[in-house]
Amino acid sequence: MTSIFDQDLPRDAANFAPISPLSFLERAADVYPQRVAVVHGPLRRTWAEVDARCRQLASALQRAGLGKGDTVAVMLPNVPAMVEAHFGVPMAGAVLNTLNTRLDPEAIAFMLDHGEAKAVIVDPEFAPAMQKAIALRRDARPLLVVDAEDALFTGAAQRIGTTTYEAFLAGGDPAFAWELPADEWDAIALNYTSGTTGNPKGVVYHHRGAAINAISNILEWDMPKHPVYLWTLPMFHCNGWCFPWTIAARAGINVCLRKVEAKAMADAIREHGVTHYCGAPIVHGLLVNAPDGLKSGLPRGVKAMVAGAAPPASLIEGMETLGFDLTHVYGLTEVYGPATACAKHAEWDGLDIGERARLNARQGVRYHLQRSARVLDPQTMAPVPWDGETMGEIMFRGNITMKGYLKNAKATQEAFAGGWYHTGDLAVQYPDGYIKIKDRSKDIIISGGENISSIEVEDVLYRHPDVLAAAVVARPDPKWGETPCAFVELKVGAKLTAEEVVAHCRKHLAGFKVPRAVVFGELPKTSTGKIQKFELRKQAGSAAAIDV
Amino acid sequence: MTSIFDQDLPRDAANFAPISPLSFLERAADVYPQRVAVVHGPLRRTWAEVDARCRQLASALQRAGLGKGDTVAVMLPNVPAMVEAHFGVPMAGAVLNTLNTRLDPEAIAFMLDHGEAKAVIVDPEFAPAMQKAIALRRDARPLLVVDAEDALFTGAAQRIGTTTYEAFLAGGDPAFAWELPADEWDAIALNYTSGTTGNPKGVVYHHRGAAINAISNILEWDMPKHPVYLWTLPMFHCNGWCFPWTIAARAGINVCLRKVEAKAMADAIREHGVTHYCGAPIVHGLLVNAPDGLKSGLPRGVKAMVAGAAPPASLIEGMETLGFDLTHVYGLTEVYGPATACAKHAEWDGLDIGERARLNARQGVRYHLQRSARVLDPQTMAPVPWDGETMGEIMFRGNITMKGYLKNAKATQEAFAGGWYHTGDLAVQYPDGYIKIKDRSKDIIISGGENISSIEVEDVLYRHPDVLAAAVVARPDPKWGETPCAFVELKVGAKLTAEEVVAHCRKHLAGFKVPRAVVFGELPKTSTGKIQKFELRKQAGSAAAIDV
Structure with a gap:
């Protein structure tokens, strides 16, 4: 028998609306029309204008013929156009x-083809690469190409499209009566994974997940209304961890930044009173390791979110000296960016820096509105x-997990085997339930049958005061199968020999985990650090490897 | 043709979970097991214990045979059992x-019958009324009656059930593996409207709406983690505006309170470091109008939410003197409690108290995650x-609107006519989009064909320094149809004549709006003030009315 609570109580426009981050922009413009939404050099735009x-x-x-389910690549x-694309598209x-x-260009061409893009919006800095990519496309269908001019771009502007962004906008109606998606499960974004092997996979986000992760960002950070958010994290990376939508939900300010450099960051923080920003450890390291003069006058209490790698103790200490408040989160493209946070506890405050760094280096617990991380x-x-x-x-389950991989049912099914999203990250869980990554499954080093966590060795390397960045990978070895090889980037002016590196490791690691080779030099990094x-x-x- | 974004991308346990406030308790207990969740007199319980x-x-x-769709009345x-009922049920x-x-007892009996309650949990204070109600039930099916003993109840405890709450709990499994509802649209709560005419209507809440309003409370108040929340608002009223779920989502402290009195409130705020509480204007007035000695040592910066009636200027001023931060919200049972907020703007800070009171007295704009209020x-x-x-x-639409009225399809359809929930409240909308109630449709006074807003007249009465509370209703009049009749409750020691009341009104109102009769005395109030x-x-x- 149907319960009385399931009789004559259907969904209706009065009591049901699809959950979508588009509602966040609508409310910001309705309630705070005159508040600044976007800062870009001398440019200021209010929420009503955005x-x-x-x-x-x-x-x-x-009007150009695009609609539901059509892909717009950017x-x-x-820049401001990137913020706008997160809502306008x-x-x-x-x-x-x-x-x-x-x-x-090859990778871009693959994505344009695979995603079946019908339009592209491109910054002049990337127009040459995009032009080559378009020439490489296999898809013969027409592609609308829009040049997004930017007053702060200092290079030689090359136009490759049929229109400019401003001209294109001028052809649109500023009072356009857009509609929420018919289903909150409808796609909102497509993000290709970096794909170190094989073709990149297209991760599909839906409106429900985007909105729920955007709200989770607020909950994790206790983010009050009207934050001033500095765009150090690329918006192309997991839609900037959903922060374009978070900032709209809080009617905050998006401080745009074409390029992430220590001086530009420090200037922006001082000038605009930045309250929040995100990035990989290297982004925070730019500030921490900057000359004192550049750091003078920085406000205290700025909230920084770090992911991509665990923050080493030296970084945590450096941030504390700056008076910045660091939150460690973890995630992947498939979970909308951050999906766990190393939630802090009051009783940690009294611990020494080493112990705090150890606790904070953990990936932690599920994000607020994610169902489970285990x-x-x-x-x-x-x-x-x-x-x-x-x-x-x-593994993750819940509303902050992708809709799946585009046109790749097999990969989606594998990723979701058993009703959990499999991250491929190997980890342990502590007695307090906190998760700590030991390695990517593919990064684990197997030496003489023993597993070596590359992250564990890297943590030790980072503890050396002369080390700016470090990475450890497997090197084929005729006797052991694999042995650890350390890549070390030293701080400016620092000098260190391979023997000293190894001696440092021996103090902290079991013998079989100590690197057998050391390579000095700048480490290759992705655009997200x-x-x-x-x-x-x-x-x-x-040949660069020094055997020890 | 189906979009590529709708192919092979179905819902799965990995990427979809029903939205429910039950997840909030689960996370609080997982991440903050040792933090205090409930305070009641000398009792402290952690989130793990709760x-x-x-x-x-x-x-x-x-184990007692209850399950999906069965009603548990409390x-x-x-008290702590009330917090627990919001999750355990x-x-x-x-x-x-x-x-x-x-x-x-008659009203209770009606609700037990109409809601088809299978179990009742009752506090000893209300056991006599409940016993009579049970005797009046028409429903012949068995009813499980549980006595919820409370150490802080000082009266003579009367047991009317077959078991006590603690004995009942002792028969349950503390590791019980509960499940989320199969559908987030499933009912979570049933709240009867006060129903001044006809039978009360049973407002059904679902998991989705309860969770979304609980999160909206956080967003409106910028509520950080671990608030200390004082339970001045009855939890029986719209589930305490969804705050039992909000406090779990923030892993905060529920400071219980059997009875709302100025001294008990002030003591609790001082002793537990209360950061947030809610109530009708009269609840806040208890503190504002309390003797200075009682107020000494209250912390500043406590956040107070007021609804039920617009806060008069004197209350706003009094709260400012206390250093409390007042947020004005508006809602109804049908919209889970608060569903609009009078969001403040920085530029209001510089205005004089009269102007600020006027702006803050408005019902404002839609709650964060409500789709629309117009x-x-x-x-x-x-x-x-x-x-x-x-x-x-x-009118409202969106996810913070009830599932509908229980077993009353006609009333549900009427309430949702045209895809909007009709509140019955008459209002205007200002150029900034802010809503201001003029009256309940049934409270409007029609005098000589002209509409008189009872609220407008009441606002004027509240401006008189001797007036503690005021209400204006229609009085039948042979000539004008209706005329306004004012009910006035004076502050302790104050003296005021009917003529003085009328003279005060004449200064601020058009002649036809001035009350033609005045009644002095204490005003009858509901349990929520x-x-x-x-x-x-x-x-x-x-006869009590003094014609003027």
Whole structure:
């Protein structure tokens, strides 16, 4: 028998609305129309203005024939047009595909083809690469190409499109009556994974997940209304961890930044009273390691979110000296960016820096509105004991997990096997339930049958005061199968020998975990500051390696 | 053709979970197990303990044969068992029906019958009324009656049930593996409207709406983690505006309070470092009008939420003197409690108190995650012009609107006519989009064909320094149809004549709006502090009225 609570109580426009981050922009423009929404050099735009421009973009896209389920690719730095694309594209019913600005033309062409892009918006800095990519496309269907001019771009502007962004917007209606998606499960964004092996996979986000992760960002950070957010994290990376939508939900200020450099960051923080920013450890390191003069006058209490790698103790200490408040989060493209946070506890405050760094280096617990984050045995799907020792795979379930991989049912099914999203990250769970990554499954080093966590060795290297950055990868070895090879980037002016590096490691690690080779030099990094281990693996056997 | 974004991308346990406030308790217990969750006199319980007790309650209910869609009625003050009921009952799949503790046996019996309650949990203070209600039930099916003992109840405890709450819990499993509802649209709570005419209507809440309003509370208040929340607002009233779920989402402290009195409030605020509380204006007035000695040592910066009536200027001033931060919200049972907020703007800070009071007295704008709140012409459903003059009816749509009225399809359809929830409140919308209530449709006074807003007249009465509370209702008049009759409650020691009241009104109101009769005395109020106008209407023609 149907329960009385399921009789005559259907969904209706009065009591149901699809959950979408588009509602956040609408409310910001309704309630705080005159508050500044975007800062870019001398440019200021209010939420009313941004809202009108997003409606124009949506209207212009529809007039150009785009609509539900059509892909709009953008290749833009953190400029105002990128903020607008996060609303204007889905307001048209279309799907936003933000392209990594460091991609080569072949990769771009693959994504344009695979994502079936019908329009592209491109910054002049990336127009040459995009032009080559368009020439490489296999898809013969027409592609609308829009040049997004930017007053702060200092290079020689090359136009490759049929229109400019401002001209395109001018053809749209600033009062365009956009509609929420018919279903909150509709796609809002497409993000290609970096794909170190094989073709990149297209991760599809939906409106429900985007809104729920955007709100989770607020909850994790206790973010009050009207934050001043500095765009150090690329918006092309997991849609900037959903922060374009978070900042709209809080009616905050997006401080745009074409390029992440210490001086530009420090200037922006001082000038605009920045309250929040995100980035990989290297982004925070830029500030921490900057000359004192550059740091003078920085406000205290700025909240910084770090992900991509665990923050080493030296970074945590440096941030504390600056008076910045660091939150460590972890995630992947497939979970909308951050999906766990190392939630702090009052009782940690009294611990020494080493212990605090150890606790904060953990990936922590599920994000507020994610259903679950656990370490499971990938074979049995049983939870590992919470002993800080037993390794398993980090798995997620809940509303902050992608819709799936575009046109790749097999990969989606594999990723979701057993009703959990499999991250491929190997980890342990501590008695307090906190997760700590030991390694990517593909980064683990197997030496004489023993597993070596590359992260564990890297943590030790980072503890050396002369080390700026470090990475450890497997090097083929005729006797042991594999041995650890360390890549070390020293701080400016620092001098260190391979023997000293090894001696330092011996103090903290079991013998079989100590690197057998050391390579000095700048480490190759992705545009988001992640160290590119697949590049290092190629170099591990090269002449530059100093055997020890 | 199906979009590529709708192919092979289905819902799965990995990427979809029903939205429910039950997840908030789960996370609080997982991440902050040792933090205090509940304070009640000398009692302290952590989130781990509350979680275990809620699981016990759910398990015990299932063992007693209750499950999905079964109603559990509770008649409890703001005690720990009431917090637990908000989780334990829905964890069993059941629906929580919180009964107003001031109801008479007839009304209780009606609700037990109409809601088809299978179990009742009752505080000893209300056991006599409940016993009579049970005797009046028409429903012949068995009813499980549980006595919720409370160490802080000082009266003579009367047991009317077959078990006590603690004994009942002891029969449940503290590790009970509860499940999220199969559908987030499933009912979580049933709240009867006060129903001044006809039978009360049963407002059904679902998991989705409860969670979304609980999060909206956080967003409106910029509520950080670990608030200390004082339970001045009855939890039986719209589930305490969803705050039991909000406090779990923030891993805060529920400071319980059996009875709302100035001394108990002030003591609790000082002793526990209360950061947030809610209530009708009268609740805040208790503190503002308390003797100075009682107020000494109150911390500054406490955040207070007021609804039920617009806060008069004197209250806003009094709260400012206390250093409390007042937020004005508005809502109804049908919209989960608060569903608009008078969001403040920085530029208001510089205005004088009169102007700020005028701005803050408005009902404001839609709650963060509500889709829309607008003033529409109920005939044409067209928006009224935003001129601060043209009246229409406040209407809501979105996820913070009830599932509907239980077993009352007709009332549900009427309430949702045209895809909007019709509040019955008449209002205007100002040029900034802010809504201001002019009256309940049934409270409007029509005198000589002219509409008189009872609220407008009341606002003027509240401006008189001797007036503690005021209400204005229609009195039948042979010549004018109706005329305004004022009910005035004076401050202690104050003296005022009917002529002086009228003279004060003449200074601020057009002649036809000035009350033609004045009644002095204490005003009848509901348990939530709302003035009972239907009682006053009965008295308006009585001998107590002084014609002027």
